[in-house]
Amino acid sequence: MAKIKLTKNELKKQKDGLKMYQRYLPTLMLKKQQLQAEIRVIETRIKELLQEKEAVDKSFKSWIGVFGETGIFTPDILTIDEIRTDEGNIAGVAIPVFKGADFTIAEYDLLRTPLWLDTAAERMKKVLLLDLEAQVLEEQRARLDKELRTTTQRVNLFEKVKIPETKSNIKKIQVYLGDQQTAAVVRGKIAKRGMEKAAQ
DSSP states (O other), X not given: OXXXXXXXXXXXXXHHHHHXXXXXXXXXXXXXXXXXXXXXXXXXXXXXXXXXXXXXXHHHHTTHHHHTXXXXXXXXXXXXXXXXXXXXXXXXXXXXXXXXXXXXXXXXXXXXXXXXXXXXXXXXXXXXXXXXXXXXXXXXXXXXXXXXXXXXXXXXIIIIIIHHHHHHHHHHHHHHHHHHHHHHHHHHHHHHXXXXXXXX
């Protein structure tokens, strides 16, 4: 704790500091609650996406034998051209917002390839979209987690350090100034008595 000056100016400075801490603390606490609520919403959405992906994966299991069919469904059949995101803002934190993705399905001979290839490509597209959205949500959560840590540290700093420390400083200065004032009054009375005695 830094040494404080025991003056009226320092008392005013400490009182102003206390007012500022007490004014900003509710705002920080509100921000903390908002961040926690948003993180819970994102986590719920991530769980939903994972469940949806599991359901698609289960339906894919019946197709696994077909995929092995002489290299028809290869990784280059479906490529991601662009992941579309936008900038969002939650409690002053810039976050990416998933808007979709553009895919290219490689050209193939419709007569020589099995009918299931179109359906497989569409299902693969759906799985990739779910994965991409989950990745963007994970990035949102990471940014909000970081901001939540910072906000929590500030709330703790104000609540547990700055406000009690400032109140203690104010009390210390007030006691000192009160003692000084009392001592001045006593000295004044002693001096007055001395002058009265000298005048007699």
